[in-house]
Amino acid sequence: GQNIDQPTEMTATEGAIVQINCTYQTSGFNGLFWYQQHAGEAPTFLSYNVLDGLEEKGRFSSFLSRSKGYSYLLLKELQMKDSASYLCAVSDSNYQLIWGAGTKLIIKP
């Protein structure tokens, strides 16, 4: 079957760096997405990786290793507003998105 694993919850300190991991097993691969979802709101797009390596976008970076079925989202200079759930999703061979359960990130002052 297809599955995506992420930690359920993480806690970090304001101003610090946190890495949220995502491992996947899917039938085919057409890219991996990271989304941010604040409580009670819809998800918003953060990043997309289809080739191995690191994609940097401001305070957020996303890494992909296709051979390992692994990705991470790196958040730097954490701010209180970064408290949210972070969803990993993989596009499979049919371009269907397979969603992880999400990682709830708690930022403490």
Next chain:
Amino acid sequence: GAVVSQHPSWVICKSGTSVKIECRSLDFQATTMFWYRQFPKQSLMLMATSNEGSKATYEQGVEKDKFLINHASLTLSTLTVTSAHPEDSSFYICSAPRGEYYEQYFGPGTRLTVT
């Protein structure tokens, strides 16, 4: 600004009634839209893929006669929850693909409460 809108943002209805939720792409055409359901503290669950001009594709376990989807135009898809029950209370979100990576743009969601 928002590229996908949903209406209503929240609705309370009585058990046994039907509720229609609209999803619109605001400045682009979407031949495909997706409908999700999300229960508290759980991840998104894809319910169905809405295809303009043809029948929707439902995920396993989703009753197509209960969750009616109509994609009548390139900018509008509707989800009708028929004969709603309290267990249908959830957060319903639509999305449409767009952009450089064909990423999903989500509507703001509709919170349905069935009493």
